[in-house]
Structures are given as C-alpha cells and as structure tokens.
Amino acid sequence: MNVILTDTKNQIYKNEFNFVSKKNKNCSVKKYVLNGGQANGMDVIEVNNGNLSFVILPTRGMGIWRAKYNAIDLKWDSPVCGPVHPCFVNLDTENGLGWLAGFDELIVRCGLQNNGAPGEDVVRHNDGKTHQKLLPLHGRIANIPAHFVSIEIDESDETKITVTGEVDEAMLFMPHFRLKTTIETTAGSNSLKITDEVINCGTAEEEMELLYHCNFGPPILEKGAKVVAPIIEVAPRDKIAEPGAEEFYLCEGAENGFEEKVYFYNLAARENGETITMLKNKNSDKAVALRFNKNEMPCFTLWKNTAAVEDGYVVGLEPGTDYPNNRAVERAAGRLVKIPGKSSYKITLEMQAFDDAALIAEVEKEISEIQEDVTPEVRLKTMSE
Amino acid sequence: MNVILTDTKNQIYKNEFNFVSKKNKNCSVKKYVLNGGQANGMDVIEVNNGNLSFVILPTRGMGIWRAKYNAIDLKWDSPVCGPVHPCFVNLDTENGLGWLAGFDELIVRCGLQNNGAPGEDVVRHNDGKTHQKLLPLHGRIANIPAHFVSIEIDESDETKITVTGEVDEAMLFMPHFRLKTTIETTAGSNSLKITDEVINCGTAEEEMELLYHCNFGPPILEKGAKVVAPIIEVAPRDKIAEPGAEEFYLCEGAENGFEEKVYFYNLAARENGETITMLKNKNSDKAVALRFNKNEMPCFTLWKNTAAVEDGYVVGLEPGTDYPNNRAVERAAGRLVKIPGKSSYKITLEMQAFDDAALIAEVEKEISEIQEDVTPEVRLKTMSE
C-alpha cells in the first residue's frame, strides 16, 4: 500500500489517515492535524511497529518529535511546549537564536546551508558579489514544512512501514536544496532508520551542512549515564567544557544553573565507515544507539546540557557532516560538504532503542571491536590551544 | 460547568462552544474561529454577562480585543484591521516596532521579558557571557497563542463566567515564563476582572516586566474627556509631552498630525495598595475605571494619542510593574520585578464601565478619598531635567 498524504504540486492532501495492520495487530500508522496553541495546523504522523512508536512532524521538516520503546520514553522536556509551528519561529531574532523557540524534538535536522552557532558569514551570490549575512542557529530546514509526504506499507514479508517526505530549502538566487527523506521501521523491531538525500536542485555547486541533533532526557539520561563511542580523538569545544573533560562521556544529574558542555569527537569506524555511538543509563539496562557512516558524517558532537529538569535536562548525540561551529570556521577547516549542481549527498542514520542489558552489552562489544587497537586521544583543552 | 477548549498537551481542542444561561437568558459564552485575511485561524471567545460583553483572543496571548457596556463601545479604531494573527507580526522589523502591525486591542499585555520602547539591552545567558540583544516594542507575550484555555460557569449563586488561559513565553537558555490568567465577570455587572499569575518556570531568578495597555476611543474619549486619578506625582515622559503638561489629564479632540504625549504617574493608593484610575467623557456620564493594586503595579502611564480618527484616536491607561521605557532604564531605576526560580508574581486588574453619572461621581469620590491630604506634584518638565 502506498498512500500520498501531501503533494502540494498536485493539490493532494489528506487530513487524516489510519492504518492498522491485520498481520501485526500492534502495527499502525496514524496521520492527523494538531489544533490550538502554537501547534495549530501542524501535520503529525504516528508510526507504531508494536514495540517502537514514534511521531514524525512533516510541518517541521520531517523531524521526529518523540518516540517510545516499550516502557522507555525517548524524548526530553524542553521549556518549549511543543511541537511548535514554524510560523511562530523567527530564526533571526535574539541575534540568530530564534530557532530555540521551536526546539523540543527528539531528532531534528540542522542545516542545510548551515548548522551550529549563529553568526555572520560571507557568501557569494549569483550577482558575482560577496555578501555578509547572518546564519541563524542550526539553519532553516527544521522550520520548513514538507511539500510531499507519502506512506508505504509493505506486508509481503514482515510489516515494513516507510514514510517519505520532501522538504525544499529554496529562494531565487540562493542555494536550492531538496531534502528527500525516508524513515522506515519494521514490525516488532527496536529501530528506525532515516535515509536522507540532499539534492542540490540548482546548477551551481553549493556548500552544505547537515547535523542530526538527537536529544535524550530521562529515563536513559540520569546521573551516571554514559556515552559510549569508538574514539580516535575527543576534545572540549570551549573553556566551559574543559573542567571535567577527562570524564567527557559521563552524564551528571540535573543541576540548577549548569552550563552546557560540548565535546567534539573524531570517531573510529569500521573499514566501510560504519560506526556507532550509544547513550546508556547507569545500570546499562536502558540505552539508545545511533548507527551511521563516518564517510557520510565524519563529525560527531556530544552536547551535555544537564541543567535542571525545568530548564531542559538533556544530552544530545549529534552526528553530522561538520561540527556545529559557525560555518566560516568549518569552511576554513575543510569540513563543508560541496554538492555539485544537479547532484546529491546521501546520509543514513539508524536509531536503536534497548531495554535489555544483554543486547546493550552486545552493542558495547561492537563498539569495542571498532575501537580495537586505536588508542583514544582525550584532549583536556580545546583544539585551538 | 467546566469546559476545556484548548489543551495542546492532551490534544484537546474545541472549534466551537456555545453556552446560554438558563438562569440569566442574556448571559452567554461563545467560542469560534475566525477565517480570512490576517485573522485566519484565530480563536475567539465572546463573553456576555447581559450588560457587559467582551471578546477574548486566546491566539493573541489572552488579550481582550474589544468590549461593550450597554450602548457604550469600549474599543478604539486602530489603522490595523484586526484582530491580527501573530504569524503576520514580525516583532523585530521596523527597528523593533513590528508589534504595531498587530496592535488594535482594548487590553493588551506588554511583557514578559520587557515592555516599552524597543532598543538594545544587555542580558546574561546561561553560558555565563553577556549578550546585547534587541528588545522589541512591548515584548512577546501578546503574540503567543494560549496552549490551554478553559471556561468555568458557576450558577450556584449569580451566574459567574471565568475564562482561564495559559501562555508560555519560553526558549531553551532563556527565561521561561508562564502567564496564567483568569478573566471573570458576573451576570449583569459592569466589570471584568483579570487575575494574572506570571510563573517563572525555570530555576534561575528572572527579570520581569508587565504592563496592561488599556486603550479607549470614542465615545468615552472625546474633546474634554478627563483622566481622573489619585496622584502623588506626575511628569511628562519627554519634551513632546511638556507643552500642555499642566493639563496632562485633559483629552483633546482628534487632530491631524498630533504627536503622542505620554505621562508617567506615581499614584496615591489606599493603605492596602488599592488604587483607581478613570477615563470619563466630557459630561461625566460615560466612563471606564481601572482598579488595581499599587503593590503589584507601582507604575501608571497615560498615553494620549489624540491623532486624527483615521490615524488612531485613542487614549491608553497603562498600569504596570514599570514605566514603558527601555528595560535598561527601568533596571537602573530599580523598577524591574525579579521573580525567583519556580516562583510567581500575581497581578489583578479590574475594568469597570459606567453609563450613569451618579456612579461615576461615586468613583470620583473614591479617588478623592485616596488622594485625601496628598498634594499632587505636577511636573511640567521631564524627570531627568
């Protein structure tokens, strides 16, 4: 079964959609529209594979709002009472921090022209002149609604649910990127897999940045929770992250007035580029793992914001094409993706949830095997020092 | 009867709601959604107590759009054809004056981070650094939709209608305020009473400003209309308000090219803080009075914008926690409210309408009694001179 929910070009739109699998009674897909408050008019798609359920937000660039694996909530409690319709988000406000007014998702894409800290950067327009412009925090893609959304349900073998979306980041004279995403899951699994293709629809080569801001609160996050990863090198982003840098992987309990600490990783990977990072709770019986390919996303960033629960107690695992510095910094470091005209760049990201200590131990073993004989270099000072 | 109209957390939303009292046939509550133009998608609640009716705008932060008492319209004709959905208001545009694109309400809250003139102010983020940012005119709260709205109708005694709303002004790393408002009225009365609680949902102490911009046009406003108030001291805001400062309380007729004149009051009050200000027409047979507590709102501002009817002929009575100067000025003067983390600040404001000279005389007498033996100091020059 293949159902188009939204196709603005062909004026197709379904307010509601409901599917319950006959093969797997607990498998379902549900589309509806939110009403009221800052969520008014937002499209929502709930996918449930029986064990893992998650909520997709077509109106917010096909981000994933929250998920649940058996009894484990995969989400965090942002001060923002979301989800928030992009019409209430002015990216440029607050010196380019306006993106935060809509930020409460589990997985949010940051890009496509830029991600990371807001700030001025120089760009070349097609009038041949260079322009200085404000790049807003984490770019535009999370605040653009998908113009195409479809759902495919394949029950030939195990029930497999695939949600496809297309989101255009475009303006005349500017880069025209099309994000084509598929988000898929299989009945009973603990996993969702995102396959993104960023198409440069224009004819000129364009710089691209894409980072997946994956954010987890309790119950996986708690005092003593750990981030496990195969490491070549890791370093604090700035002075604030230096104290405690030797325990960069360790999460604290919620603390009033805690200032965010960010660590930049150079991950070890298998020969084919595959790598894994995992956040597990103190007892190692609840975890979430991210699987991706270092050839696609060479950079990994850990965001520890273990502030008070009321202020947003959260840890972010952020695989990306780059580190979330201002784009000028990333350009100088040679970390911008350049997509030729009419070409594209592909990224896959799998999120797995676990509530079984044995399975978590297996992932840890996988990570150890990737680490193998690489001696991780843990820097206690920022790279620039 | 208690009905929840909006609760985004629990995905409750009612498009329509209609109540007509059986006890008081003229008492009614009506909720509907506006369509078309800049009002498209806005929630509206009309409350009618038989004599006084008023329109609440949940989509604009629970502001009160307009009201009517018997034959008297309580409203003004802004050049803006409202009500205006916040998605059409860019607060930062026009050097921070963008708020004006949505401004046509009877009672609009200005806050919660700031009110008054737009301008730069220095703030401290939780990264420990100070940042300079643009504070837009009158802040954000009036352009944020309520995420919770309910209606309570109590007919155990006189029919009493209470509308409750919650509006969050929040971003990660920034102050997280929750405005909890109840707006209540009783069958047949001439009064509506606003009880606001501003909750600092975060853990750190935050600076707060809140002012109620209450705006009245004809028929109460006319040449010879007067603002009556118990005064300790009153002063023009700036040079423009100095000419005519001796008759600060007197309203002019509509005049092409009139430039707004603003006066800052230090009001006299009863021992418990209660005070009253009133705008009455020339003949003293139509009036509107505001009752509030000086302990909650120590500042009162009079805005005389007696421009041409086409340009917005209006007078604003503005009780507030502060004067509507740039926040830096108010901080220096010690007039910012500081709300500790997880604490709140309460304000009540009652608006009464009158079409009876005897009752208006009674309110004047009340005001005289508050004035008592205080000799009002009327400054003809700005305070800073």
Added chain:
Amino acid sequence: MNVILTDTKNQIYKNEFNFVSKKNKNCSVKKYVLNGGQANGMDVIEVNNGNLSFVILPTRGMGIWRAKYNAIDLKWDSPVCGPVHPCFVNLDTENGLGWLAGFDELIVRCGLQNNGAPGEDVVRHNDGKTHQKLLPLHGRIANIPAHFVSIEIDESDETKITVTGEVDEAMLFMPHFRLKTTIETTAGSNSLKITDEVINCGTAEEEMELLYHCNFGPPILEKGAKVVAPIIEVAPRDKIAEPGAEEFYLCEGAENGFEEKVYFYNLAARENGETITMLKNKNSDKAVALRFNKNEMPCFTLWKNTAAVEDGYVVGLEPGTDYPNNRAVERAAGRLVKIPGKSSYKITLEMQAFDDAALIAEVEKEISEIQEDVTPEVRLKTMSE
C-alpha cells in the same frame, strides 16, 4: 451576481465557491483553500473565461499566481515550490532579501512603501524624528492577505467576471495604505485587466511606490524571444547589464550561472499616456502584451534572468511608478508618488495573451505607431556614467 468571499470586518468567509456560466459553458470561477506544505491555508481563486484562465492569490495580496491562454502557459518555474503562505516569509532575513522565499508568481505587486533593492532609508515618524530603517526587497504588499474579497459576475451582455480585493498595509504611526483592486475578464477574451486604487487612509501625505513584477518563462520565453516596446531611452541598470546592452531587447536561452541583467526604459506613449510593451517568442506566434498608462506608471523595467531552467529561467516586464532602486535613489530622482492624506492613486494594467501571428503583428504595429518619429536612445552605459 455579487458574492462576498471574505469580509473579515463582518466575519464573512466562504471556504468554497463554484460558478459555471450557463451562457458560456467554459466560463467558470472556483474558490478553494490549499492544504499542506507552505501553501497550507491559502485562499485561491481560479477564473476561466473559456480561453484565458488565471489563478488569484488573495492570501498573497491579490497577486496572480499563473495563467493559461489556450495552450500557452503564462508562468515561470521558480526554485520556490509555491504558492507560499506569507507566514513562511520573513521579509527582513538575508539582509532584506527574504521576499524571494515566496516569489514564484506571474504578476506580483511590489510596494506600497517601497519596491526594489533592499537597503536603509531615512523616514520621518510622527514623533517628529527621523529614523533609519531597512526597506526589504519589494516591500510588504505581496505578503499581506486580503481582508475583503468579492466576485461579481455580470451576464447582461457578454459574461464578465470581476474579482475585487482589499489589502491593508498598515501599522499605527506608519503609512496606512489600502490597495483596492479589481481584476476583470470577459468570456472568450485574451485579456485580464487590473484596476488598482492605492488609498492613503491616513491624514498625512505619504510616499508610495508600486511596481508590477510580471514574470514569464517558456514557452513565450526562449532563445530569440524579444521584448518590443516604444522607446524614448533605455539604459542598463549597472555594469553587469552593460555587456550586450545593444541587444537589450533580445532574450537568451537558459544558461548556467547567468547573472540577471536589468534595463531601465523611458517609454514613448500616446498623447493620453497609453503605452504597450510585449514579449514575443522567436517565431512571433506566441506573445504577451502589457497595456498601461505612462501618466500612472512612468517607469518600465526589463529583468532578464535567463539562468538555467533549474535556477529560474525568466524574464520580467515591470511597469511601475518608479525604477526598482533603493527608495532613497528614487526620492532623489523625484520619482516617488506622493499621495495626500485621504486621497488615492489609480493604476490600470491590462495583460493580453496571443497565440496568433497576425494579432501579434497588429500589436507590433501599434507599438510602431507609438514610437512614430521618436528616435530611441539606446545607452550602452549606466545612466550614472
């Protein structure tokens, strides 16, 4: 028949409207609402006179999205997947180029406070002080929804369809313009006629700029397509437009990396001010002509953006009250319209489509007659040199 579709003041709104003429079976009017993506919630009116059909966008200031005359598409393919709801357009972003995020229309009005390049200009507020502010590219009017829309169908003679709309560009203390537009067409004709009245609703005189950005892609636009016009003088806007300025009227094929070339015309006109410009394809058998009055719109601008199809292959014919320079430039050149308070300025613009070589030759003859004995001055350098 006269039907009001939208009247926000009187809370009238029709979600849908359908009319099919009994007299002319192919004549129809259809109103509906778009759903999904960036078009969500937009009102659309499709008018079909049997030969010419066109789509009006009340939500985007009564612009005309696209049209079709017999087999000829009148439109262009912007990188933007429109139509785009104004709530997704931040005019101030990208240094004032944010308007481009919504730009994909056939005919879009640029104004009313300014059109043309973004930039700082000095304005005088009613507080008597001068302020510097950013004027965003092409002004605000195209991103404001109409608050009033009606349709009149007159079948007393030939079926005549007239769509009326009102759009307010207003803020307290700022210019208050009301655009009153009628867009009309007659059964079987090749023409639509726009009659606009810009009303200064305020009492003070205001500066006004209005330009009609009429944009055409294939099939009329192709390599060898020509812009025909009666010319007193024509000049390149800038250095980029100088190379090839001798063939300013000639259109190129789509070319990767082409940089837009803009030419400013001083048109010849009939004694009563009537003038005509036309874009015709290479074979002179497909064309579109604009008829307007030089007394109303003294300036005409040609925008050749013959970039790759993927990047927006388009030519713009732009009659206007001014040239699309920064407003300060136009003021200095004496080209701003000044509308006294409570007065208005009228403009008519007719668009005709042709698929018949003989009729196109007739229009060319008309243009020749207007050119008559005026010798066109073709400047190869910008005026300022």
